[in-house]
Amino acid sequence: MDKGVIAILELNKIKEEVRKHTATIIGGEIVEKLTPVSDIRYVKKRLQEVTAAKEILNEYGHPPFGGIRDLREILKKVDKGIVLSAKELMNVRNTLAAYSRLEAYFNDLINNLDPRLIEQRFAPVTKQGEKLTPLPELKKELDYALDEYGEIKDRASKKLASLRSEIRIIGNRIRDKLDNIIKDQKYQSMLQDNLVTRRGDRYVVPVRQEYRNSFAGIVHDQSASGMTLFMEPMAVLKLNNKLKGLQRQEEEEVYRILQQLSGLVQQDMLIIKENLKIVSLLDLIFARAAYSNQLKGIAPEINEEGMIDIKQGRHPLLKDEVVPIDIAVGSNKFNTLVITGPNTGGKTVALKTVGLFVLMMQIGLHIPADRGTTLSIFKNVFADIGDEQSIEQNLSTFSSHITRIRSFLEKADQDSLVLMDELGAGTDPREGAALGIAILEKLKSIGAVTIVTTHYSQLKTYAYEQTGVENASVEFDLETLKPTYRILMGIPGGSNALTIAHRLGIPSAIIEKARTMLSGEEIEVESIIAGLNSERKRYRELKESSARKEKEAAELKEKYQALLKDLQQNKQDIIKKAREDAAGIIDTARRESKQILQELKQNDLNSRSEIDRMGNKLNEKFKEVDKKFEDSKGIDSNSRVTDEIEIGDQVRLKNVGRKGEVTDINKDKGEATIQAGIITLKAGLDELIKAEMPDDKKQEMVKRYRVSKAQQVSPKLDLRGERYDTAQGRLDKYLDDVFLAGIKQVEVIHGKGTGALRDAVAEVLKENPHITFFRLGKPEEGGSGVTIVEIN
Known part of the structure; x- marks a missing residue:
């Protein structure tokens, strides 16, 4: 590229x-x-x-x-x-x-x-x-040998530990001897200061220059003025030599350890x-x-046919509020797009947006546009945008543009995207327009996808008359005299120069004089364009109004459905209560009739057989009532209103009692297709009642789900490193999964740290209804860094 x-x-x-x-x-x-x-x-x-x-x-x-x-x-x-x-x-x-x-x-x-x-x-x-x-094994070795500052630990080897211990002992003995020297009264006048310091790897004291020969020791350094000598007292010479030897051994052992660790890394x-x-x-x-x-990007749909269709595209580098654009080119109808309209109206931004979107996609980036946006893969993208003239080459604006366009024409093919800003500008308008048309013809003939911007009316006419070429424009609001930055596909842009001049105060006489200088054809074209733009604006306003009304209608429908569902639920509740009341009345009637018959038998011994006959008849009636009551109750408990029937539901036909599964629903005809065993039949929705799944099947499904879920859910949840709110969200979801999986005990790892995560975990566990009990872990379980949770 x-x-x-x-x-x-x-x-x-x-x-x-x-x-x-x-x-x-x-x-x-x-x-x-x-x-x-x-x-x-x-x-x-x-x-x-x-x-x-x-x-x-x-x-x-x-x-x-x-x-x-x-x-x-x-x-x-x-x-x-x-x-x-x-x-x-x-x-x-x-x-x-x-x-x-x-x-x-x-x-x-x-x-x-x-x-x-x-x-x-x-x-x-x-x-x-x-x-x-x-x-992990390599990390363990490095952890064992290195401290947090990148130094070798004493424990890296037994020899190193022993050497460093001895070095500390010798060092302490040297400092003790030197402390005694600087505190001794006979040395006070000789010393520049009462301190012990080091020069190189030797312990020394600061001695005044004039006492050089009086102080028994070896000079290792002197101050900048030469007035102070840093001398190693003879009393510590042997100890310093021994310390030096130990330090050399320490360096050798450290190098050996580094060599060993480097070898492990090499492996x-x-x-x-x-x-x-x-x-x-x-x-x-x-x-x-x-x-x-x-x-707020999306992955565009991709094709290799040169088709570009951007929906609500937003240039990603524009910081202010961006007006999204819709722009398309490269369809079967046209592969060349001519964009016209006023300066600062957004033509160049539209051109750059298309080109940048293609490049972004081809380096694997999402683009800021709406779903449904389609982009094509191009082997080459060519762009002539802005004034790229070269001072060194002494090229004019026109010449620099033509130089770039010449290279496009040499290299472009059917897998190319060509973008040209202000095609033909910088020279005589008639010649520039003619050259622009010839360039577009060439690019069209080789199959390149081309987008150009221009002010030339001849190019608008060319796009209108030629197949495979389409007009577009950037919208301009004549009321506010400002561009809206929207792209209007299929409509060329008007110059609006006379209208704008009149609005900005140029006298009417001058405007009318200018109009007389325009040809009738030019006036007619501008009038047609203005009419098209007006109709386009009215259409967009109608479309936006329609979209608002559709949204309002959808919201009303949703509210109605929710209300209908509530009413249906209330209806079911009322029916249920009525049945409960009816059952109570039947039970009361049964008891009272039994009592009356008993009293009749006791009072009228001669009519016992008649009374028994009446009692049997009454019992038969009660049985009929019970049967009807149970049947209706069964229908109610095993069904729902037909409005709720969906594909996949188990249903029963009211008339024949046959059960089956709904495989298709035709709401227009008000009927459903039912699969009952090997038989497929159609029935009206009003003939169906929704049958519940038998309890044993429900339990079996729950059991199967729990087994499946248990295989996926870990009995441990590690929250270390999580933020307070993120940890609580993850724990909530995990507890639901654990409950559904049927796991009875889990470990929540939160670490010790400041205790904030532990508190976050406890807060969730206290509120969760599935939790029977929780406690901090025992030492062998991880101590206060782990919480053990029991699930009911």
């Missing part, structure tokens, strides 16, 4: 914005080197990665990239067998720790989410994360390199995703 085009369309500024979101040095360098790629599979893969990473960012937070160092120079040294310094080994250790944190982050995602969800939404990123190899060098590559790519992916969030 031409570097000049990348500069003109300001892709480097976009890359700089993306780089701000990188967390590693190598990730930032990769962003700098990004260049547009014309391989559609590559571009699609990059966009899928950004989409997946964006969802992960928004739902689960940013991956922990902190602590990763640029190990490239260190690994080069290791490869050559050079022994690393302790500081360099510390950088390796910190990077290995970062690898472990990243691996834990991705493992947490993979282990706590449904595998189908991961495959559908996150796989382009999680598959990269799964490739990480943390090297795992290839894995460390591969990890560094993976982490850098992940950093790039998440930087792209973060930039997409910043832009």
Whole structure:
């Protein structure tokens, strides 16, 4: 891709914005080197990665990239067998720790989410994360030998521990002897100051110059004035020599340890390199995703047919409130677009937006536009935008434009996008317009997708008359005399010069005189354009009004459906209460009739047989009532109103009692297709009642779900490093998953730290209805860094 085009369309500024979101040095360098790629599979893969990473960012937070160092120079040294310094080994250790944190982050995602969800939404990123190899054994060795400041610990070897212990003892003996010397009265007059210091690796005291021969010792240094000598007293000479020997042995032992650790790093060098590559790519992916969030970007649909259709596109570098544009070119109908309209109306911005969107997509970035936006892959993008004249070449504005256009014509083909601002400007208008038309004809004949801006009426006419060419314009509000920055497809832009001049106070006589100088054809064209713009504005206002009304209607429909649902629920509640009341009345009647019959038998012994007959008849009636009551109750409890029937529901036909599953619904005809065993039949919606699933099937489904869920949910949740509110959100979701999975006890790891995370965990656990009991862990369970939770 031409570097000049990348500069003109300001892709480097976009890359700089993306780089701000990188967390590693190598990730930032990769962003700098990004260049547009014309391989559609590559571009699609990059966009899928950004989409997946964006969802992960928004739902689960940013991956922990902190602590990763640029190990490239260190690994080069290791490869050559050079022994690393302790500081360099510390950088390796910190990077290995970062690898472990990243691996834990991705493992947490993979282990706590449904595998189908991961495959559908996150796989382009999680598959990269799964490739990480943390090297815990190497990290353990480095942790054991190095302290947090990058120094070798005493415990790195027994010999080192012994040497350093002896060095401390000898050092203390030397300081004690020197302290005695500086406190001794006979030396007070000889000493410049009562202190012990060091010169090189020897302990010394400051002696006045005039006492050089009186003080028994060796001179190691002197002050700038020469008045003070730094002398090693003879009393500590042997001890200093011994200390020097021990320090030399210490250096040798430290070097041996560094050599050993460097060898361990060398053994795992290839894995460390591969990890560094993976982490850098992940950093790039998440930087792209973060930039997409910043832009409110989307992944455009991609084609290779030269089709561009941008919906509500916003130039990403414009800081003020941006008016979105809709612009299209490259369809079967036209591959050349001529944009006209006033200066500062947005023509150049529209041109740059199209070109920049294509370049952004081809380096794997989302673009700030609405869904449904389509862009094509181009092998070449050519742009002549702005005054690119060269002082050194002594070229005029016109000449510099023509020089660039000549190179377009030499290189462009059917896989090219050509953008030209103010085509033919800078020379005689008639000749410039004629040349512009000839250039467009050439580009059209080779199949290039071309967008140009111009003021020339001849180019508007050309676009109107020629097939494969379309007009567009930037809208201008004649009421406010300001551009709206909207792109009007299919309508050429009017100059509006006379109208604007009249509004700004030029006398009417001058305006009318100017009109008489225009040809009738020019006046008619401007009148037609003005009429088209007026109709377009009226249409847009009607469309916006219609959209508002549709939204209001949708909201009303939603409210109505909610109200209808409430009414239906109230109806069911009323029916249920009525049935309960009826059941009570029947029970009371049964008891009272039984009592009356008993009394009749006792009072009229002669009529007992008749009374028994009446009692039997009454019992039969009660049985009929009970049966009808139970039947109606069954229908009520096993069904819902037909308005709620959906595809997949189990239903029963009222008349025949046959059960089946709804496979299709035709609301216009008010009927449904039912699959009842091997039989398929149609029935009216009013003939169906919704049947509930039997309890045993429900229980079996719950059981199967719990087993499935239990296989996915870990009995441990690690919240270390999370923020207070993020940790509480993750814990809430985890507890729901644990409850559904049927797990009875889990561990929540929050670490000891300041105790803030522990408090956050306790706060959630106190409020959760599924929790039976919770406590801090025992020492063998992790102590106060872990909370043990029992689930009911």
